[in-house]
Amino acid sequence: MQEIERKFLLKSTVNFKKEARKNTRIVQGYLNSNPERTVRVRIKGEKAFLTIKGISNESGLSRFEWEKEIPVSEAETLLPLCEPGVIEKVRYEVPVGKHIFEVDEFFGSNDGLILAEVELSTEEEEFEKPVWLGEEVTGRKEFYNSYLSKHPFKNK
Amino acid sequence: MQEIERKFLLKSTVNFKKEARKNTRIVQGYLNSNPERTVRVRIKGEKAFLTIKGISNESGLSRFEWEKEIPVSEAETLLPLCEPGVIEKVRYEVPVGKHIFEVDEFFGSNDGLILAEVELSTEEEEFEKPVWLGEEVTGRKEFYNSYLSKHPFKNK
Numbered sequence: 001m002q003e004i005e006r007k008f009l010l011k012s013t014v015n016f017k018k019e020a021r022k023n024t025r026i027v028q029g030y031l032n033s034n035p036e037r038t039v040r041v042r043i044k045g046e047k048a049f050l051t052i053k054g055i056s057n058e059s060g061l062s063r064f065e066w067e068k069e070i071p072v073s074e075a076e077t078l079l080p081l082c083e084p085g086v087i088e089k090v091r092y093e094v095p096v097g098k099h100i101f102e103v104d105e106f107f108g109s110n111d112g113l114i115l116a117e118v119e120l121s122t123e124e125e126e127f128e129k130p131v132w133l134g135e136e137v138t139g140r141k142e143f144y145n146s147y148l149s150k151h152p153f154k155n156k
Numbered sequence: 157m158q159e160i161e162r163k164f165l166l167k168s169t170v171n172f173k174k175e176a177r178k179n180t181r182i183v184q185g186y187l188n189s190n191p192e193r194t195v196r197v198r199i200k201g202e203k204a205f206l207t208i209k210g211i212s213n214e215s216g217l218s219r220f221e222w223e224k225e226i227p228v229s230e231a232e233t234l235l236p237l238c239e240p241g242v243i244e245k246v247r248y249e250v251p252v253g254k255h256i257f258e259v260d261e262f263f264g265s266n267d268g269l270i271l272a273e274v275e276l277s278t279e280e281e282e283f284e285k286p287v288w289l290g291e292e293v294t295g296r297k298e299f300y301n302s303y304l305s306k307h308p309f310k311n312k
Binding site: 031032034036037039050052054064066068070074077078081082083 | 187188190192193195206208210220222224226230233234237238239
């Protein structure tokens with residue numbers, strides 16, 4: 001599957017949380033954080049997933065993605081094998097027009113960072129921009145979770 | 157799961173193939189070849205698997221292993237993402253006493269290498285040694301498939 005996503009920072013002065021319909025705690029680690037072959041173990045609420053991603057295409061918008069649900073108990077045995085730098089965040093699902101924004105508030109060593117993502121069907125697809133949406137950072141590797149796991153936001 | 161395996165070179169003068177009950181072609185690549193968190197994509201005959209292994213324990217005999225069967229078509233989309241150095245081999249299953257030896261004959265850049273492995277229930281378990289069994293190489297990283305994918309036998 002090809003994944004088309006656009007990613008943004010947030011304007012810190014506006015509260016997006018009151019528009020969220022759901023929030024879920026996420027803990028994730030990387031069996032490989034290399035962007036050419038990222039292998040991620042994620043526990044998301046009551047579920048867990050193993051996800052493999054390839055390198056982005058030239059525009060930075062599209063990326064190969066393979067994902068399988070696995071039992072949470074198995075994810076818990078895999079997390080200790082991961083590279084140092086497990087990521088903890090709460091994901092808010094925020095409906096905006098016809099789309100759902102996934103807004104991730106980071107904790108631990110990435111405390112203070114908030115990122116919003118919207119998934120699109122094509123690279124050209126239009127979407128409504130909420131007032132709290134800030135600078136676009138799509139394709140910028142320093143905002144990949146795999147990068148943040150090794151280079152925490154706090155240390156910037 | 158903990159995996160207990162002992163690995164051996166073969167005495168080149170003895171033919172093990174006439175004792176084999178089955179042979180299967182294997183093609184495999186690594187999404188991570190680091191022995192601390194090996195992630196392997198394997199197509200084995202008509203089936204495919206994603207396998208994650210941790211580091212060996214001190215004795216080198218026991219290693220954490222997690223494995224899931226995946227569709228061959230998905231393995232084929234994951235192989236191009238793998239690190240350079242895909243491994244090709246034929247695995248012969250050779251019954252010896254109460255155990256099955258898995259004897260791997262390598263091709264491509266590891267042409268000429270043959271390795272035999274036997275899986276045990278405990279580190280102390282006894283097993284019958286066939287006449288073709290050579291030097292034990294259990295726990296030696298230069299005979300890990302993940303290492304061979306990057307440092308082929310031919311170049312030695």
